[in-house]
Amino acid sequence: xxxxxxxxxxxxxxxxxxxxxxxxxSGLYSxxxxxxxxxxxxxxxxxxxxxxxxxxxIIRSMLDGCGLTVAALAMIKKVNGDDVYFYTLKCxxxxxxxxxx
Amino acid sequence: MHFYDVVFDSCGVDAELERKLGFQKIGVAGVDVAVxxxxxxxxxxxxxxxxGRDRGELISAVKGGASGVVINGxxxxxxxxxxxxxxxxxxxxxxxxxxxxxxxxxxxxxxRDWKLFSYARKAGLDVGFxxxxxxxxxxxxxxxxxxxxxxxxxxxxxxxxxxxxxxxxLLVRT
Numbered sequence: 001x002x003x004x005x006x007x008x009x010x011x012x013x014x015x016x017x018x019x020x021x022x023x024x025x026s027g028l029y030s031x032x033x034x035x036x037x038x039x040x041x042x043x044x045x046x047x048x049x050x051x052x053x054x055x056x057x058i059i060r061s062m063l064d065g066c067g068l069t070v071a072a073l074a075m076i077k078k079v080n081g082d083d084v085y086f087y088t089l090k091c092x093x094x095x096x097x098x099x100x101x
Numbered sequence: 102m103h104f105y106d107v108v109f110d111s112c113g114v115d116a117e118l119e120r121k122l123g124f125q126k127i128g129v130a131g132v133d134v135a136v137x138x139x140x141x142x143x144x145x146x147x148x149x150x151x152x153g154r155d156r157g158e159l160i161s162a163v164k165g166g167a168s169g170v171v172i173n174g175x176x177x178x179x180x181x182x183x184x185x186x187x188x189x190x191x192x193x194x195x196x197x198x199x200x201x202x203x204x205x206x207x208x209x210x211x212x213r214d215w216k217l218f219s220y221a222r223k224a225g226l227d228v229g230f231x232x233x234x235x236x237x238x239x240x241x242x243x244x245x246x247x248x249x250x251x252x253x254x255x256x257x258x259x260x261x262x263x264x265x266x267x268x269x270x271l272l273v274r275t
Binding site for chain 1: 121122123199200201203207237238239240241242244245248249251252
């Protein structure tokens with residue numbers, strides 16, 4: 001069965017160098033897990049899909065957990081011990097539609 | 102539907118940030134909206150948003166014509182809510198605290214906000230959601246604001262309407 005997903009364009013307050021992207025993504029998942037909780041994390045199943053420049057990236061979540069992801073991104077203030085904050089700019093069912101922002 | 106927020110001057114809001122976050126306007130406290138901190142001993146002028154913890158002072162501010170109230174600590178004060186209903190004064194829930202605190206403290210605050218929101222809505226009050234952020238780290242986009250409002254107990258429709266109508270009225274009225 002195919003899962004319904006949402007793609008969210010997110011802007012980070014700090015730049016993420018190309019070499020640090022994997023570490024950053026892993027730190028972000030930890031932050032999301034902390035905010036969402038283990039019981040609900042499976043409803044979100046987040047995955048960083050792509051980076052758009054150094055400060056923007058696209059994160060994928062399940063349709064049901066999209067709201068939780070957006071709220072959790074407002075609550076995360078540290079990734080890997082560094083101060084950071086996120087603004088969610090746009091949400092869509094396809095990655096292509098996020099390109100216009 | 103247009104969305105509105107109010108933050109403090111220290112956030113350095115510009116048109117580009119407003120557009121990016123999806124707001125029609127982000128008002129600046131002290132410029133677009135008068136915000137009076139009663140805990141610091143400043144009396145509320147008519148039309149201002151009164152922020153405070155003390156029930157007596159908040160009731161005086163409401164009777165003095167405050168257009169909105171932010172209850173620090175989000176404790177339910179029945180007498181205050183009654184005075185707000187009688188004077189058609191809106192209640193605003195400050196979202197920057199929800200973003201700022203962490204762990205159990207944030208969970209407790211969300212619970213108190215949720216109880217306050219639920220009680221105020223049952224009493225017939227208009228409830229708005231403002232970040233009242235003092236830095237960009239505790240600002241959020243309109244999407245994030247709607248989701249935070251939903252965590253506090255608003256349904257999607259009310260969250261959108263509130264961030265549009267109740268917040269907007271504040272910026273127009275003062």
